[in-house]
Amino acid sequence: xxxxxxxxxxxxxxxxxxxxxxPARGLAQRAxxxxxxxxxxxxFCHRAGIGSTWQKNRHGVTLRERADAPDLIERLKPPPExxxxxxxxxxVRFLKKDGYNNFDIMEPGGHWDK
Numbered sequence: 001x002x003x004x005x006x007x008x009x010x011x012x013x014x015x016x017x018x019x020x021x022x023p024a025r026g027l028a029q030r031a032x033x034x035x036x037x038x039x040x041x042x043x044f045c046h047r048a049g050i051g052s053t054w055q056k057n058r059h060g061v062t063l064r065e066r067a068d069a070p071d072l073i074e075r076l077k078p079p080p081e082x083x084x085x086x087x088x089x090x091x092v093r094f095l096k097k098d099g100y101n102n103f104d105i106m107e108p109g110g111h112w113d114k
Contacts, residue, residue, distance in 0.1 A: 058088075066082060066085070069085050078094050081096050082096060096112060
């Protein structure tokens with residue numbers, strides 16, 4: 001009976017050690033999440049099929065980074081915390097980046113909706 005108890009406790013110790021090490025090993029090997037890539041960078045690989053029509057495609061201009069929209073900055077004078085614009089030249093919403101591919105949207109009253 002004593003050997004059986006030892007085997008159980010020894011086996012449990014090994015299982016616990018393995019259970020503790022596996023998640024840590026997985027975290028160490030996990031790659032960094034890549035940053036959001038916007039339209040112009042996608043066109044390097046997709047230049048043949050999509051590149052020729054990209055300027056006419058609404059998806060290419062619906063979400064724009066602040067640096068890519070000097071015309072909107074000049075016209076609308078957004079607050080400094082705005083990182084992206086959503087919409088077209090006729091209807092624009094201000095966005096603020098909040099984590100990986102998450103945005104807060106500015107409501108008409110000026111407060112941020114998460």
